[in-house]
Amino acid sequence: MALLTFPRRSIRPAVVILRIEIVALTLATAWIHASLGSPLFLLNAIGYAALALAMVIPGPVARVRWLIRYALIGFAATTIVAWFAFGARFELAYLSKAIEATLIGLVLVDSWIVDGGPLVVAHRLERLAGAAIR
Numbered sequence: 001m002a003l004l005t006f007p008r009r010s011i012r013p014a015v016v017i018l019r020i021e022i023v024a025l026t027l028a029t030a031w032i033h034a035s036l037g038s039p040l041f042l043l044n045a046i047g048y049a050a051l052a053l054a055m056v057i058p059g060p061v062a063r064v065r066w067l068i069r070y071a072l073i074g075f076a077a078t079t080i081v082a083w084f085a086f087g088a089r090f091e092l093a094y095l096s097k098a099i100e101a102t103l104i105g106l107v108l109v110d111s112w113i114v115d116g117g118p119l120v121v122a123h124r125l126e127r128l129a130g131a132a133i134r
Contacts, residue, residue, distance in 0.1 A: 018110050019055060025103045026052035026072065029079075032096045047075055066115045066124065069107050076100040076107075 030048035033041045054061055054068045061068070080100050087093055108118070115121050 012113075015110070015113055018106060018113070022072075022103065022106050022110060023052045023055055025099050025106065026055070029076075029096050029099045029103065032092060032099075044079060051075060066111070066121055069111045069115070070121065073104050073107050076104050 026048050030045040030052065032045075033048065034045035051068065051072045055065065055072070077100075080097055083093060083097060111117060111121065
């Protein structure tokens with residue numbers, strides 16, 4: 001289990017503010033997708049809402065928050081790429097993509113501050129995969 005957790009650090013006010021911004025933007029894009037009505041957009045909204053919740057709930061989920069951060073980045077990036085490939089071009093869509101791009105940036109900053117950045121997380125994943133194979 002030690003591979004799943006990072007050393008405990010005191011939570012700084014800047015990190016709390018950053019986390020609030022991440023959750024707010026995630027819920028904003030969830031709301032936008034939910035308002036579009038189709039089942040695919042609704043599923044996207046549910047995914048965003050679940051990831052927003054996972055970013056703040058305490059307990060066992062907090063121990064793998066480093067992984068949740070990158071799941072959120074991947075989810076937002078996939079949504080953006082899918083929109084470029086198939087999406088309609090209207091004002092709300094552009095707003096949603098701007099929110100998602102900003103979200104990716106903020107989550108990367110959060111990862112850098114809390115986890116040590118993408119390289120540290122990549123090494124952690126490598127060790128975790130090595131331990132799972134043995």
